[in-house]
Amino acid sequence: MPNKSSSPSAAPALPAMSLAGVRVLDLSRVLAGPWCTQTLADLGADVIKVERPGSGDDTRAWGPPYLKNAEGADTSEAAYYLGANRNKRSIAIDIATPEGQALIRQLAAGVDVLVENFKVGDLARYGLDAQSLQAENPGLVVCSITGFGQSGPYQDRAGYDYAIQGMGGLMSVTGERDDLPGGGPQKVGVAVADLFTGLYATVAILAALRHRDATGQGQTIDMALLDTQLAMLANLGSNYLCTGKAPGRMGNAHQNIVPYQVFEAADGHVIVAVGNDNQFAKFCGILEQPAWAQDPRFASNAARVRHRELLVPLIAAVIKTQPRQHWLSAMEAAKVPCGPINNLAEAFADPHVQAREMTVAMPHPLSEQLRLVASPIKLSATPVRYRHAPPLLGQHSHELLREAGLDAAQIQALLATKVVA
Incomplete structure (x- = not known):
């Protein structure tokens, strides 16, 4: 009798994804952390997004624009949030409560990676700092993303992309020349300090996982937006360090190449x-x-x-x-x-962009078809797959609690006390 997998009617088996089997507990919000965890999720990691009951990730409210439903009316999901949270599952937990903290510890004991962007010391107040969690799960990789890092005189400051672009020198080299009309400091049109930090964090996590797989030992990763902003100055940072002269704004011209x-x-x-x-x-x-x-x-x-x-x-x-x-x-x-x-309409309409399949349509609970920018990662053997639309707030709470080993009575108790939503 032929093997079932070789039957002509059998669906072809999908290849394993690069990070299949890796579990990530995502305690981050807004952009740098979610950008990192979305990349991990695109590569196959099971990402559990922990959000505040009631409001969730701040970016859920950062609209308009919002996702439209079948009738063309706005839903509750902001486009900003949708752009950084696909392939994740959402659970809403109040970590300010002892019960919520215990639940986070229980979830952290069963994952490979934890990503957070709380202010320095905040999670320690809840007993959820890296040292405490790694005592129970020695192989845990903990990645902290903050504005200024876990050390230094600015460690307690909140860090925002706009301010970091200014502090880190990017706005001194972005915009028209000071001696021309319109000259003066200018931020980049997207939050590049956040996005680059998210990508550097992804690289660091993959390196830490390789070390963990070889040794069984987890570690902590200290990512700072200001550090990343300085690193991404690339040739301009090198220009300054080689000459001692700070480069200025050049508008749409290049500092080192003409024309x-x-x-x-x-x-x-x-x-x-x-x-x-x-x-x-x-x-x-x-x-x-x-x-x-x-x-x-x-x-x-x-x-x-x-x-x-x-x-x-x-x-x-x-x-x-x-x-x-x-x-x-x-x-x-x-x-x-x-x-x-090109403007964005022209860019997405470009035949080459379309041939490269740089948009993806996903079914969403509030809309028949959600269009998102696709991942740029093209892997021949383990391609990116789009498994989950950006989740509704707490969409997977019950599912994740059951996976964590809680029975129906325990789940109902957490829901009744609003520790979980």
Whole structure:
């Protein structure tokens, strides 16, 4: 008799996910922590999102916009929350109560990772600090995400992405030049300090899990938004440390490469991103100015950076004479890096973006179809799967309590006292 799995009518088995079997207790809220745990969940981890009864994650109320129901009316779920919480299960627990604290300890004893973004020392007041939890679960990896870390003179301060972008130097290099109209400090359009911290936290957790698997020993991870903001300055941070001179704002130009900026065409704007001298020579040919590539003031990138104020106006005058598609087509044909400036509607409508399947539709309890930005992680053997829509507040409370070993009477008692919702 043939094996059932080989039967033509049998559904093909789905491949195991990279983090299948890893359990994560998520005590974080807003963005940096949830971004980290959503990435872990996308890779197959079972993420248990613990929220406050009644209100839940702060971002549930950060709207409009909100998810629309089948009739087109707003639901209770803000788009902000939906963007960072898929593939998780939600349980609502009041950790200010002894019963809630005991329940968190019980859940923490059965997971591999705990992620939290409470203020320094807050969880210790409840007996839920890393040392206490690891005494019961020595293999537990505890990742704390705060604005300023677990040490240093600012450790007790609350940390918010906007303030961190300012303190960490990002706003000093973002925005138009101070000597031009509109110059002055400018934040980035998305919360990059939060997002980068979430991604660095994910990397750190995976490293800690590898160590745990090899030794059986858990550890603590101390992630700070300010640390991450400084780290992500990349070449600009290195520029300062090598020269002692703080770089300033350059608008849409690059600190170290010319021409690498936005130019205005006859009917819009185009990005030119020349990365080497060979590309510059091709670019000069497109502009019908081949002599520029031989001019000693422009022949090398170092020379072009030094003579930026002379070269850029010359390029701008030529680009202005033709529509942007003329330049985009010519540069693409010559393999000179370039691009349009799309709004989000144009970006998501781009045929390449669609071919890369960068949106995903998921069924949601309040809507027939929820569209989300997909994960950018493309794994050949263990691909990302979209198993759970971002959960309603406490949607999985009963399920998770049963999995934790509580019987019906115990669950009912927790519900009656509003320790769990």
